[in-house]
Amino acid sequence: MSTQPISLHQALASFDALWSPRVVTRVNDYDVRVAKVEGEHIWHAHDDTDEFFLVLDGELRLSLREPGGERTVLLPRGSVFTVPAGTEHRPYAPSGAAILMFEPTGTPTVGDRHDEIPAHVDATTGHALDLEGRDGGA
Template sequence: MRDEPIELTAALAGFDQLWSPRIVTRVNDYDVRLVKVAGDHVWHTHDHTDEFFLVLDGELRIALRDGADEREVVLPRGAVFVVPRGVEHRPSSAEGASILMFEPSGTSSVGDRHETVPDHVDATTGHAL
């Protein structure tokens, strides 16, 4: 862990890969991750943890499914949202967005249960910045 401040704008400028989170620091047993997104992620579920999203730039949409019911939340820049554990969801961004996330260290970016992962999505527990 670094003992100097981390400039998020500079950290985001350091990578281009989409749907490929970078771990910028840790807080207790949680990763603080930055991720650039565009297009659709995969439908997935985290069985044991909530998922926190903070939109730093752009707009993020999160489709949520509970059985046959489906809805979508729209997060503009500066908005936060928590997907509760066990809720199937699919983040997407038509124009692209930069997101900050808090997740327990080792949490997979495609959850515990997911649809087939396409080539444009990095199934990872996060990459070092």
């Protein structure tokens, strides 16, 4: 963890990969992750934890499967939303977005229950942030 301030703008500029979060810092047992997203992610659920989203740039949509049916939440820049634990959801950003997520360390980006993972989806628990040089999504 850095002992210096971290620019989210610089953090986002340090990589190009989509749906591949970078851990910018930790708070207790939680990761603060940033990601570039475009197009669709996959339907998934986190059984034991909520998932917090903050839209830094662009617009994010979250499709939710809830007891009353399916709905979509629209998150413009500057908006926050928390998906409750156990709720199936699918993030998507038709025109691209930059997001910040707050999740327990080790939480997989595809949740505990998910559809088949497409090749373009990086199903990790977040990559270490590399501000020394562009990592190109490695």
